[in-house]
Amino acid sequence: MESWHVVTAVVGLYLVATLVVGLVGGKRATHGVAGYVAADRQFGLLAMYFVVGGTVFSAFAFLGGPGWAYSRGVAALYILSYGVLGILPWYFLGPRAAQLGRAHGYVTQAQLVTGRFPSRTLSLLFAILTVAAFVPYIMLQMSGAGIVFNAVTAGHVPHWLGAALAYGVVVLYVLFGGVSAVGWTNVFQGIVMMAAAWILGIYIPNLLYGGIGPMFEQVLAARPELLTLPGLDASGQPWSWGAYSSTLLSSAIGLAIWPHLFMKAFTAKSDATIRRTVVLFPTFQLFLVPLLLVGFAGVLFHSAPASADFILPHMILETGMPALVVGLFCAGALAASMSTGDALLHGAASVAIEDGIAPFVQIEERRRRFLMQLLVLSIGGLAYWLAVIQQRSLVWLLVSAYGIIDQLAPPLYAAIYWKRATTRGVLAGLVGGSATSVFFFLNPALRPWEIHEGVLGLVVNVTLLVVVSRLDPTPAPMRPAPADSSVNASPQPVS
């Protein structure tokens, strides 16, 4: 039996196990929208921990992270820093959003924002920005799955088939199980991907250099520029501090705001669960350390991969590792891709229906769930077509997505914390900030000090929000959650 047979068998087993976990887990939720979108608010600590970790760490962790360390050196450290900095606001914001969600039946961000600032335009804007940011992100996950399959089976499984297999499984359990299935598969996928990361991250530097210290000594002697902050840019030139610092800031602000993560607040069993998830989150950040080590191990490797993102699969194949280890890597990377892709697909469909269509057209509860499933299929199909058949370049789309997601932060914070905010102020900020972000994304040469367009958009966004709200005589009243809602943690039906 050839080694790629073993690899394919390991991956096949993993996919079947994921499907079973997803379908069984999905049976636990009720059939309404609250069951499908918010899992009847039933997730405990173990599930929430892996749901959040699995959602945040995508195919990027296994391919892009090592790729950055390999080609751009310590520039990759920004990835380690923004995660913990960015999760802190969730310790306060998450439970607050969850209380409002329970009290008023919110399942999406836009419902929370328009609950305070009644405006259908605002709701539609949230829906458009979310879906626009999600589609390229889903494409990236699918492409990642295809790349992994193709590389480790030595080309025997083509790119299109690998992506189709992995995402066929995802679509099946998202369709039939909703967010419950997403949660239970993420527990399983989270364990697989963490195990894979640590085993590879310790094994590869030891195998090639005899340890982590000796590895960095050799890298420093040969390529000192890789080990001095802020590292290198994509073309191999020294990166600027403005770009390093503002990319870190933009990612940190966006982290807690990404709709697929934010909506998890509505699925938690209790506020304590959300807080404990935040507390444990840095442990997920530490799991990126071994993956970056693998990237650095590639710097002095005797051969170079076709693209920096392939450094991890490339080294795994070139070092002639046991087929079981290769299978483990493959399952880990697929787990990372699928555990983000499922949340994105589910989130995009939920947001499109709840915020883009429901405010304008009356839909019955039962038809709404059916429509949501239809959207999961069509958004998945569209992303697959763009990513695999069209093979569009994804990077520019993804980077602009981060800039756009940042712009959702001021409306959300204002809805929860700022009494003086008005609907007009929030709308002005969101439109101005998004336009600024897109403008500087399309004209990168005009950015002052190479500052990330998301941060530039935020400056305009917050300024407009404050100035217009101050000029507007009618602040939108706060919608407080009932005082007892933090104690009442039982699942509640949504009206």
Next chain:
Amino acid sequence: MTHRTAVRIGIGIFILYALAVHWPGVLAFSGPRPFILGLPFNFFWVVLWIVLGLCALLLMEVTRQREDG
């Protein structure tokens, strides 16, 4: 320690965290030497702050749980 104090300390640590990894604070810690635990200094610095962030969050959560009973 009360939860209120712990939250103040926690937020304080996170403000220091933000300053320590952003320009210009990180300028003082941007080089590779000395190696600590086999990691270049800037790498170690970033990992150290993840651990400090974890400690700050734990402190906030432990005091909250004690007060909630």
